Amino acid sequence: MAFVADGSLGLLPAQDQYGVWIEPAWISDAAALPAKAREVLAAYAAAAAREPPAMRSAAVQALTDSQGVLDDNCREQLLIIAQLGAIGSGDLAGVAQIKEQFGEQVPVSQYRYAIRGFLLAWADQDASVL
Structure with missing residues (x-):
């Protein structure tokens, strides 16, 4: 699932995400999925819809207790989604907080090393220049 998200979440406009990540048509019974899978799907849906507060909260929820449950590719996506959600919500300090909470656990x-560094640098900029 994470590999499909790699090629679609950030590349398709929000209106083209319906049926893929927003209200996914390819899942017949989401309630039957394991809780962690539903959490990941919620983070993907929030990212697809470009909803920063939901991106952060859903990705943080999915990252919580995810070590050994989700693969590293998925966990790294979630880390970036959470940090982008913080930035989009205007909480630049939240980017470092998310890194402190989860960053060391996610290889x-x-x-994505450049993306992760860029997000930290972006969040570290002087707020007066924004």
Whole structure:
């Protein structure tokens, strides 16, 4: 699921995410899924809809107690979704808080190391220049 999200969440506009991540048509009974899978899907739906507060809260919920349950690719996506949600909500300090809470548990991939560094640098900028 995380690999499909890699190629669609950030690339498709929100209106094209319906049936994919927003109200996914490919899942017949979401209630039957394990709780952690539903949490990941909620984070993906929030990211697809470009809803920063929901992105942060859903991704943090999915990251909580995810070590050994979700693969590292998915966990890294969730970390980035949570941090983007903090930025989109205007909470730049929240980016570092999310990193402190989850960042050390989530290995940095070759694919996303630059993104993770960029988000921290963005959040560290002087708020007076915004």
